[in-house]
Amino acid sequence: MDSILSLLAAGLLQSFEPLNLAMIFLGCFAGLFIGAMPGLGSVNGVAILLPVTFLVPPTAAIIFLAALYYGAMYGGAVSSITLGIPGASTAVATVFDGRPMAQSGRADQALMAAAIASFIGGTISVILFTGFAPPLAAFALKFGPQEEFALMLLAFATFIGLGGDDIPKTIFSILIGLVMAAVGFDIISGQPRLIFFDMVEFQRGIPFLVLAIGIYGIGEMIWTLEHTKGAIQMHKVDFGWKKIKENLGRIKSYLPVSVMGSMLGFFVGTLPAAGATPASLMSYGLAKSFSKDGDSFGKGNVAGVAAPEAANNAASTGSMLPMLTLGIPGSPTTAILLGGMIIWGLRPGPLLFAESPDFVWGLIGSMYVANFVTVLLNIALIPVFIRVLAMPFSILAPIIFILCVVGVFATTDRMFDTWLMLLLGCIGYLMRKLNYPVAPAVLAIVLGPLTERAMRQSLIGSQGDPMTFLERPISLTCILIAVALVSYPLVSNMMRKRKAASA
Template identity: 85%
Template sequence: METIFVSLGAGLLQAFEPLNLFMIFAGCLAGLFVGCMPGLGSVNGVAILLPVTFLVPPTTAIIFLAALYYGAMYGGAISSITLGIPGASTAVATVFDGRPMAQQGKADKALMAAAIASFIGGTVSIILFTLFAPPLAAFALKFGPQEEFALMLLAFATFIGLGGDDIPKTIFSILLGLVLAAVGFDIISGRPRLIFFDMVEFQRGIGFLVLAIGVYGIGEMLWTLETTKGTVKMHRVNLGWARMKENFGEVKQYINSTWLGSVLGFFVGTLPAAGATPAALMSYGLSKTFSKDPDSFGKGNISGVAAPEAANNAASTGSMLPMITLGIPGSPTTAILLGGMIIWGLRPGPLLFTESPDFVWGLIGSMYVANLVTVLLNLALIPVFIRVLAMPFTMLTPIIFVLCVLGVFATTDRMFDTWLMLIIGLLAYMLRKLNYPVAPAVLAIVLGPLAERSLRQSLISSRGDVMTFIERPISLVCILFAVALISYPLISKFMKKKRAGETSVDPAA
């Protein structure tokens, strides 16, 4: 334990060297902007900025890239809240409550909650990382396909309660997402499947971004336009000291969700298969399930912003662990970090901690500092970001449409995907009108492929025996939790109904 503190001290000293400190600052700032632009994902951002890193020593270079990655994770929340378009899959859950808050004129509160929750998530995660990295790396190895599948099942379970009261509609929505996720090449045999109308373009599958931008950028926007007839103004917020102070006072409203998201996010992040997106979605689902007022989620509950943001930042730190100790990057962005390490002759693997302690601890130290820098930058820039919302809704809407088209085309470079996004948007609008929740479908397209792969791997290795999920202890625990989570909302609803029924007849139930 003592050696950890000595090493960490050395790492922090390294992070405070003027050049490193400057690069952390530059990285966080660039990351913020990269993250908040839909379409300009952090992958492109990191790849384009890679040359900058050749001007500085290797450790500084990795620190810069890590800060960039980190900043982008915060940045994703900004477009989710202000524009209602998730810039990256990790920020999808932030849209659920972030957008309604912005429409109620509480964008500043949502952004502040996102920044503070991200800070807490990142800090909790880096502390856990510092103290428990080696045992956790060993734990991650215990995760085989069976455990991964059980974890995915748990993620789905947290979402059963998400769709509101209508459980059959929620399940329909999840199934729809799973069908869309299955389009493309079969994961195991590699053959094309579910190719609609035999169009070869479908062989590449339906990208997550195409779906998410379609659903939120187009579908939800049309719905808002229709329900409000364009009269909503994204209220101008006067962000003075008094308002800031008031916002700080609200931290205790969402602190529980933040703690939950932080710890959950870190653990899910350290598992090589999972990453920040499932972490954010699970954190959102759990916060809602355990909330005293679950019905307000999806309508602008501040905890619904804090929970996923804490989790995705915690997970992005957590996912550094499999990258450093196993050489398996959890996301395309960490893959570029990995590439950087290889160029500088740093081979990630079990020996990196002992062979290049300066590098590893320098990186860890810089994450503490990057966290602090990003939260400060973020708080300082909130007034700039909410300026966007000062525009009349009638002007903002066309801009959002243009951004949607641009964002999809810029990422996939195909007009086919752009049309697909528009069609999905219209479908999502119709589903919304028919009162189907769309969030579960988005969740399913993210988690579907992960769940399918691990399910089929498990069944191949057990030669078709489903008992394999119950025989393995970690997997069993996850499955029991999942069952408990699925039944919890049902039971609590039943209990409520019963209690209500005893006193009076409740027609709403």
């Protein structure tokens, strides 16, 4: 422990060197904006800014990239809340409650909660990272396909409770998402499947962002227009010290879910297969399952913003672990970090911690500092962000429309996806009107491919014997918890009905 503390102290000192500190500021600031721009996304952002890093020494360079990645995680929440367009896949769960909060004039609270929860997530995860990196890396290796499948099942189970009391509608929504996730190439045999109308464009599958931007950006926009006739102004711009203090007083209401989300997010992030998007969705599901007023989720509950934001930041730290120790990046953005490391001659792998301690601990130290920098920057910029919402919706709606179209085209570079996004937006609007929950469909399209791959790998390995999922302790535990989670709302529903009947 002593050695860890002294290494960490050295790392912190290193990140306070003027050049490194400047890199942290620059990275966080750029990241915040890249994350907040729908369609630009952290992948392109990091790739385009990569040349900056060749002007400075390797440690400063990776600190810059990590700060950029960090800032983008915070920034993703901004467009989710203010515009209702998820800036990145990791910020989709933030839309669920962040958008309704903004619509009811509480955007400042939502942004503040997102910033604070992200800070909590980042801090808890970096502490866990500092203390337990090697044992956690060893634990991650125990996760085979069976465990991955069981974990995904758990994620789905947390979402059964997501659709309020209407479980059949939730399951229907999940199934729609799973069907869309199955479009494209079969992940095991490589055969094309579900190619609708024989259109070759479907061979590439339905990208997740197309669905998310369609349903949330376009669908919500139409819905809001219909309900308000464009005559609302969502927010008044007054955000001073008084407001900040007022908002800080609300931390208590979402502190527990943030801590829970951080732990979960970090853990899920350390698994090479998963990453920040599943982590944030699972955290949202869990927060809802365990909340006393679960029904208010999806209608503007501040805990519904805090839980996924804490988790996605924690997961982004967590996913550094498989990248550094196994050389497997947990996300496309960490993959670019990995590319940077290879150029500087730093080979990720089990020996990196021992062979390049300056680099590793400098990076860890910078995460502590980057966390402080981003939370301060973010709070300072909230007045700028909510100014967007001061516009009348009749002006904001066309802007959202343009950002959705540009955002999809910029990420996939195909008009086909842009049309598909608009179509899915209309479907999302209809689902909303018919009271179908859309969040489970979004979850299913993210987790569907991961789940399918893990399940089929397990079954190939066991030669078709499904008992393989129950024979392994970690997998069995996850499955048991999943079963308990699914049956809980059913049982409590029945209890309530029985009570009502007897009363």
